[in-house]
């Protein structure tokens with residue numbers, strides 16, 4: 001299901017069993033941007049079909065929020081080039097070099113390449129692990145990149161955050177929304193979720209500098225700006 005946020009922005013809901021994240025879409029006058037690529041070619045193709053069903057053009061570009069499989073492995077199902085920060089590209093280069101099989105997965109679980117939480121969801125999305133295909137983003141930036149899509153801009157900004165080293169938020173200033181991927185969440189270490197108050201504080205401060213009314217998080221419902229900062233304050237006061 002594709003939800004309309006405004007006459008320029010659409011998004012999907014996350015799915016728990018497969019760990020499929022929220023996908024976003026911004027329609028400019030000349031180009032359309034997809035935010036995150038989904039967790040498999042199947043997921044990405046379903047998103048493209050939803051766009052087509054609503055008469056929306058296929059994305060011209062894809063912005064990746066971070067390198068985790070559920071946000072990036074859909075890229076091989078999309079014809080458009082993807083944009084990522086250099087750290088995301090580096091992580092995906094590593095993943096693209098991996099062999100995907102039951103045998104190999106046992107090794108990845110043992111050496112920490114893949115966490116048990118991820119494996120559980122990967123097996124729901126990929127009954128045959130051999131179907132995994134990791135495509136690489138071709139457009140790479142370091143700290144910040146602004147895209148002029150015609151009448152609408154998207155600002156991709158790499159920010160210190162508690163979830164990963166490579167988190168990028170996608171800020172749509174005219175729409176006053178920000179897609180943060182998983183950057184607002186804790187870090188997955190083994191089977192534990194670990195919060196990093198210092199990084200969360202830095203992340204919250206960076207977001208406070210942006211003018212937005214709504215925030216899209218990777219695995220939940222959209223939040224108002226006030227709900228987001230209440231959630232951060234709660235975690236920082238624990």
Ligand SMILES: [Zn+2]
Pocket residue numbers: 066068163182
């Ligand atoms: Zn993640």
